[in-house]
Amino acid sequence: MLLIAKRLDSVEPSPTLAITARANALKAEGKDVVGFGAGEPDFDTPDHIKKAAQKAMESGKTKYTPTSGTVSLKDAIIEKFQKDNGLKYDRKNIIVGVGGKQVIYNFFLATLNPGDEVIIPAPYWVSYADIIRLAEGVPVIVHTKPENNFQITPEQLEKAITPRTKVFLINSPSNPTGAAYSKKDLSALSDIILKHQIMILTDDIYEKIIYDGFEFSNPAMFSNELKERTFVINGVSKAYSMTGWRIGYGAGHPDIIKNMDTIQGQSTSNATSIAQYAAEEALRGDQTCVSDMLKAFTDRRNKIVAALRAIPGIQCNMPQGAFYVFPYLDEVYSLPGFQKLIQGNESASKSKIFCDHLLEKYDVAAVPGIAFGDDHAIRLSYALSQETIDKGVQRISKMIQELK
Numbered sequence: 001m002l003l004i005a006k007r008l009d010s011v012e013p014s015p016t017l018a019i020t021a022r023a024n025a026l027k028a029e030g031k032d033v034v035g036f037g038a039g040e041p042d043f044d045t046p047d048h049i050k051k052a053a054q055k056a057m058e059s060g061k062t063k064y065t066p067t068s069g070t071v072s073l074k075d076a077i078i079e080k081f082q083k084d085n086g087l088k089y090d091r092k093n094i095i096v097g098v099g100g101k102q103v104i105y106n107f108f109l110a111t112l113n114p115g116d117e118v119i120i121p122a123p124y125w126v127s128y129a130d131i132i133r134l135a136e137g138v139p140v141i142v143h144t145k146p147e148n149n150f151q152i153t154p155e156q157l158e159k160a161i162t163p164r165t166k167v168f169l170i171n172s173p174s175n176p177t178g179a180a181y182s183k184k185d186l187s188a189l190s191d192i193i194l195k196h197q198i199m200i201l202t203d204d205i206y207e208k209i210i211y212d213g214f215e216f217s218n219p220a221m222f223s224n225e226l227k228e229r230t231f232v233i234n235g236v237s238k239a240y241s242m243t244g245w246r247i248g249y250g251a252g253h254p255d256i257i258k259n260m261d262t263i264q265g266q267s268t269s270n271a272t273s274i275a276q277y278a279a280e281e282a283l284r285g286d287q288t289c290v291s292d293m294l295k296a297f298t299d300r301r302n303k304i305v306a307a308l309r310a311i312p313g314i315q316c317n318m319p320q321g322a323f324y325v326f327p328y329l330d331e332v333y334s335l336p337g338f339q340k341l342i343q344g345n346e347s348a349s350k351s352k353i354f355c356d357h358l359l360e361k362y363d364v365a366a367v368p369g370i371a372f373g374d375d376h377a378i379r380l381s382y383a384l385s386q387e388t389i390d391k392g393v394q395r396i397s398k399m400i401q402e403l404k
């Protein structure tokens, strides 16, 4: 189409947002839809955080702030890195943006030249590849396996590196699989990074949602040399149930931050002033809200994994973090009823056909694995009440039963 720029040719709308919109439309028609699609906690933003926003409003903190964030929020972020990760940053290393998503986008705009390659282990968060394409980079997808806990191996990483490789992107705990890298596994990957002198983007947005005492780490924590090559993404959306406030942040080399600041200054300017004050309270204030949320998620994770594993034909890894499960459906795909569904359409995405059928006939919204680069599975978010999860899993079980 003449009206539209070529750069959009290879960019897809976010499938998770599309599925949520479709599920909401069906709900508005009066259907009792179970929405496993959403990527946000179901809890309200804690009161003390809301109060900080009210106070900011009442005291007139409603004007432009510095493009890269208020000094006080940057200081709260610096304290967070020191306290949680033992990482020492200065204000010149920090940028605040309109959600982690914008920070990732601006990072790639600031660092990629056309044709530069970014290695992404699959399954990956839906937006990475499209953001990289918008920034004229080339996503290089490396497939991982459930039996390796969905982790890229050092051998796979090394094989994927070419003279055009600029960044290796890692997301631990992962959306969509919930898999998290141990310190040992990350440090083996980090050795390859140092050997080939490339950069790491570590998306730590699910850092606080981690189970069974798993110890979170990122490559910047291992050595100064690695810290120089690592750009950290984080934010308040998931940890503090603040998805709508749109505050994310990045930490890294001052030259990258400076250029991201320029990009932001010529696009959105600062993130909302009031939301920045709320984020400051989230980071500095009482952290009981995080442990309460974690308790609820731990319980739901255990129950949903057990319920899915009880359905014949489903294989489901135990996630170590985030609030998603990524059940494998290979056996379901070979059931006679499913074969009938794909008849004449064999080359189409199986996970999409599964999810379309699940939504249209069983009123359950789930995200097809193909959106995350893995057609063997679907993603279910367990950021829902236990009762709703149980109802949804029962419907999935019914559908699979009826495909036999």
Ligand SMILES: Cc1ncc(COP(=O)(O)O)c(C=O)c1O
Pocket: 039, 098, 099, 100, 101, 102, 125, 171, 174, 175, 203, 205, 234, 235, 236, 237, 243, 246, 247, 248
């Ligand atoms: C892996 C990952 N990174 C980044 C984001 C962006 O979050 P936000 O823009 O709300 O900070 C998300 C949100 O779904 C995510 O799942």
